[in-house]
Amino acid sequence: MSPAGRPGRKHPTRPLWRAAVLLRVITLFFAAGVVFTHRGDYANTGLAWGTIGVMAAWTALTFWYYLRAGHGRLWFTIVDLAVCCALMCVSRFALTHEQLTALKVPLLPTVWVTAVVAIGAIRAGALGGAIFGLVVSAFNYGVRGYFDTDLTRDMVLLVGVGIVLGLLSENQVRAAEIAERLAQAMRAEAATAERERLARTIHDGVLQVLARVRKRGRELGGEAAELAELAGHQEVALRALVAAAPLESTSDGHADLRPRLQVLASDRYQVSVPATAVLVAECAATELTFLVREALENVDRHAGPDARAWVLLEDVGDEVVLSVRDDGVGIAAGRIAAAEQEGRLGIARSIRGRVRELGGTISLETAPGAGTEWEIRVPNKRGERGQR
Amino acid sequence: MTAEAERPISVMVVDDHPIWRDGVARDLAERGFDVRATAADASSAVRIARAARPDVVLMDLNLGAESGADATREITAGLPGTRVLVLSASGEHSDVLEAVKAGASGYLVKSASAEELVAAVRRTAAGDAVFTAGLAGLVLGEYRRMAAGPDDAAAPKLTERETEVLRLVAKGRTARQIADRLVLSHRTVENHVQSTLRKLQLHNRVELARYAIEHGLDGDPEQ
Numbered sequence: 001m002s003p004a005g006r007p008g009r010k011h012p013t014r015p016l017w018r019a020a021v022l023l024r025v026i027t028l029f030f031a032a033g034v035v036f037t038h039r040g041d042y043a044n045t046g047l048a049w050g051t052i053g054v055m056a057a058w059t060a061l062t063f064w065y066y067l068r069a070g071h072g073r074l075w076f077t078i079v080d081l082a083v084c085c086a087l088m089c090v091s092r093f094a095l096t097h098e099q100l101t102a103l104k105v106p107l108l109p110t111v112w113v114t115a116v117v118a119i120g121a122i123r124a125g126a127l128g129g130a131i132f133g134l135v136v137s138a139f140n141y142g143v144r145g146y147f148d149t150d151l152t153r154d155m156v157l158l159v160g161v162g163i164v165l166g167l168l169s170e171n172q173v174r175a176a177e178i179a180e181r182l183a184q185a186m187r188a189e190a191a192t193a194e195r196e197r198l199a200r201t202i203h204d205g206v207l208q209v210l211a212r213v214r215k216r217g218r219e220l221g222g223e224a225a226e227l228a229e230l231a232g233h234q235e236v237a238l239r240a241l242v243a244a245a246p247l248e249s250t251s252d253g254h255a256d257l258r259p260r261l262q263v264l265a266s267d268r269y270q271v272s273v274p275a276t277a278v279l280v281a282e283c284a285a286t287e288l289t290f291l292v293r294e295a296l297e298n299v300d301r302h303a304g305p306d307a308r309a310w311v312l313l314e315d316v317g318d319e320v321v322l323s324v325r326d327d328g329v330g331i332a333a334g335r336i337a338a339a340e341q342e343g344r345l346g347i348a349r350s351i352r353g354r355v356r357e358l359g360g361t362i363s364l365e366t367a368p369g370a371g372t373e374w375e376i377r378v379p380n381k382r383g384e385r386g387q388r
Numbered sequence: 389m390t391a392e393a394e395r396p397i398s399v400m401v402v403d404d405h406p407i408w409r410d411g412v413a414r415d416l417a418e419r420g421f422d423v424r425a426t427a428a429d430a431s432s433a434v435r436i437a438r439a440a441r442p443d444v445v446l447m448d449l450n451l452g453a454e455s456g457a458d459a460t461r462e463i464t465a466g467l468p469g470t471r472v473l474v475l476s477a478s479g480e481h482s483d484v485l486e487a488v489k490a491g492a493s494g495y496l497v498k499s500a501s502a503e504e505l506v507a508a509v510r511r512t513a514a515g516d517a518v519f520t521a522g523l524a525g526l527v528l529g530e531y532r533r534m535a536a537g538p539d540d541a542a543a544p545k546l547t548e549r550e551t552e553v554l555r556l557v558a559k560g561r562t563a564r565q566i567a568d569r570l571v572l573s574h575r576t577v578e579n580h581v582q583s584t585l586r587k588l589q590l591h592n593r594v595e596l597a598r599y600a601i602e603h604g605l606d607g608d609p610e611q
Contacts, residue, residue, distance in 0.1 A: 200450070208405045211498040216411070219502060235499055267499070272522045272558045274529020275482040310521050310560035316532055325559045373559070 011071045012176030013169050016122045021063045024115035028052075028059050031112045038105055047094040051087055051108045058083055059112075066119070077116075077123045081132055084109060084116045085139045092143055100144055107143060117158050121166035129162025202238060210235035232267050240265040254381050255285040257320065261292060261313055269296055271311045278315045279381040284358050288322060288378065291351055295324040295374055303328020303371070318383030319360070325373040331366045351376075397513045398422040400440055402433040402459070403448040403475075408498070412446060412475070415502050421509065430454035434462045442470060443513045447492065449476040449483050457487040464491030473512040475505075485526045488585060489592040494518025517582045524558035527584055542594065544587035553580040 011017075035048045042048045062080060066072050072080075091107040092100070099105040113136050121129025137155035141147060210231045217228025240262050256277040265271040280288070292311055299309045307328030314321040351374070355362040360378030399421045403409040406428075413423045425440040427433035430451045437445055445463055449456035460472045472492040474484060484495050494517050496508045508518045519527075528551070534543040546554065549570075556566045563581070567574045 208408045208498070212407055212411050214499060215415075215502060232499060239497075239499075270521050270560060272525025274533065275485045275526050276529065276533055308560065310558070312521070312525055312555070312558045314525075314528060314532065314555075315536075317536070323555075323559055327560065 011069075012172045013071055013122055016165070016169055016172065017066050017071055017119075020115055020118040020122055021059075021066050023118060024059050024062065024112065027110070027112040027115060028055055031055060031108065031110045034106050034110050035108065038099075041096070041099065041105070042094050043096045043099075044094045047090065048108055051090050051094065055087060055109060055112060058087075062119075072119065072123055074123060077119050080119060081116050081135060084113045085135065088113065088136075088139045088143050101146065104150070107140070114158065114161065117162045118165050121162045121164075122169045124166070125170045126163045126166030129164075129166035130159050131162075133159035133162035207235060207239060210238070236265060236267040240271070253282050254279040255282045257285050257288060257313060260285060260289040261311055264289075264292060264296060264311065268307070269299075269309045269311065271313075273313045274315055276315075278313055278320060280320055280378065281381075281384060284378055287354055287358055288320075288376070291354060291376065292322065292324055294351065299324075299326040299328060299372075302331075307371070315380060318379060319377050320380045322376040322378075323373060324376075325371060327371040330368045330370045330372055332368050396420055396422040397444060397509065398424045398440075398442040399509060400425045400427065400433075400437055400442040400445045402427045402430075402445060402451070402456070404428045404451050405448070408448075412505070415505065416509065419502075419506050421506075430456060430459035433459045434466075437463050437467060437470060441467060444509050445470060445472045446475045446509070447472050447487070449474060449487055455483070455486075457483060457490045460487045460492050461490035471512050471515070473508060473518060481526075484523060485530055488523065488527070489530075489588055491589055493585070495520060495523045497522075515582075516578055517585050519557050519581055521558050521560045524554050527588065528554050528558060530588065531584075542591070544591045546584060546587075550580050550584050553577055554584055557581065 032052050035042075035052055039045055039048075065076065087109045088107050091109075094108055095105060117129060117132045117136055120132030124131075133155070137151075137158055140151055140154060144151060214228045214232040214235055217224040217226075217231065220228075257280050258273040258278055261271050262273060296309055296311075299307055303309075303326045307326050309324060309326040312321075312323040312325075314323075352362055355376055355378065358378045360376060362377075363375045364372065365375070366372040399416055401409050401413050401416075401423065403412070403426075409426050409428070413426055417423045424442045425436045427436050428451075431454065433445070433447070433451075445460075447456045447460055451459070456474070456476075460474070463470055464472055472487075474487045474492045474495040475498060476484060476495070488495060493512050493515075494508065496505065496518060497520065500508070511518055528546075531544070531546050531551075535545065537543070552570065553566055556569065557563075561569070563574055563577045566572075567577045570577070
């Protein structure tokens with residue numbers, strides 16, 4: 001992400017642009033002073049003052065333009081360079097031949113042209129600065145019509161300034177990018193730390209108090225026991241929420257099944273998982289979570305008011321084994337088959353069908369009074385690879 | 389259990405949260421336990437446990453910046469007569485597994501009732517393991533992780549029977565129900581469960597020692 005691309009963010013080279021336009025203002029006064037000094041000697045004094053007028057107007061325009069955006073567009077800096085060179089050429093008509101050669105009177109823009117080299121360097125880096133410096137020097141030679149050490153010294157200075165400022169500008173942009181990346185990393189770290197802090201605060205404060213309320217309230221009985229019951233529901237839900245790892249899929253389309261199941265825990269439903277990630281295909285994770293939720297809803301509806309349930313997730317070899325057991329009233333033998341034949345029972349059809357689609361198997365163990373136990377086996381990440 | 393008849397079981401409660409710590413201490417004292425000490429952080433827990441030598445340390449795992457697992461390791465390594473029961477609100481996760489591998493004899497969620505707590509402390513004092521379904525799931529997962537990893541002859545393995553018992557525990561069955569189902573004695577089921585923990589703890593100690601030797605942390609080589 002480029003720093004310039006962020007709205008409301010200052011361009012990293014902005015201070016350099018400010019310095020460049022300021023240099024142009026200062027050198028404008030110097031150029032006006034030079035014309036004033038030689039006012040009686042020019043071939044065309046009116047043209048000389050006219051040139052200063054155009055330079056003043058151009059200085060004002062560029063001052064506004066460069067500072068408005070914080071930086072200039074490349075095409076505009078090239079126009080800027082062309083204007084400066086054209087103004088240098090005007091000197092050929094305003095100065096006498098003697099002034100140009102023997103007397104070595106400065107060209108009309110004098111050092112004012114340094115600013116455009118600085119602008120080129122800031123906009124386009126060291127290479128841009130060097131090119132701008134060479135172009136200005138070339139016009140300097142051309143307008144004078146001869147070579148000498150003074151003009152060559154000017155060229156060395158102009159190109160040198162272009163390179164130095166260009167390097168500075170490039171460095172400024174790079175530093176801003178690094179700072180931006182660092183800031184991003186710090187923001188991400190702060191967000192993680194905040195999440196952890198929140199989890200810790202919940203652990204240390206809310207959960208402890210809820211656990212205590214639940215425990216003591218249950219012992220006191222009566223209305224306190226009812227309150228304890230409510231506190232208990234919240235405690236278990238909150239603990240599951242805090243303990244669950246973030247719900248994230250890996251880049252290759254697999255997901256850790258554990259956090260999706262852990263959030264289903266309540267004071268009646270316990271969820272047991274391994275300490276390490278259990279990876280299955282993303283769609284399998286969604287389906288299995290749905291199946292467990294459906295099985296738990298069945299417990300809610302049919303197993304009796306005091307029934308509890310346990311969900312166990314195991315990662316064995318090439319498959320994931322998911323067991324859902326309850327200690328409720330159970331189902332009489334043949335009731336499921338009978339219901340299936342009547343075409344009205346949801347569990348058998350939907351659960352069996354879904355598991356078959358995932359390439360897995362399902363078994364049901366139940367007896368009246370002995371609860372029910374579903375065991376679902378589906379391929380895990382290793383198992384999928386083996387099948388291909 | 390005979391020790392109980394002679395003298396009350398001595399207990400120490402380690403928890404950085406005063407509401408909980410004092411509540412548990414009071415519950416246990418009311419039920420005839422000898423609450424010998426309390427501590428709010430891991431380092432003072434180790435120090436106080438050495439002086440107080442309780443039968444059972446009730447250890448919270450979230451002790452601010454410190455880890456209850458490290459304190460568990462130091463207490464169980466230094467005091468053979470003291471057992472650690474983890475009592476945590478943290479949910480059954482890797483830190484619980486870490487504490488159990490470090491030598492804790494069991495784990496109980498903080499939402500357990502006072503009766504469950506008392507029973508767990510008694511069982512811990514008697515040398516039995518205290519397993520929740522969640523802990524059984526973690527221990528099963530740990531054995532399977534080791535089995536799936538690079539071939540390591542030293543890595544402990546579960547026998548078929550132990551796997552069967554642990555799976556039944558993880559699905560919420562009590563030791564009594566498991567004994568009935570597998571036609572075993574209650575004692576045999578307890579032994580199976582305990583043995584799964586003991587193998588894990590032994591392996592953990594061996595691993596730590598091997599790590600120390602490989603990294604030159606085993607003291608002065610001259611000695």
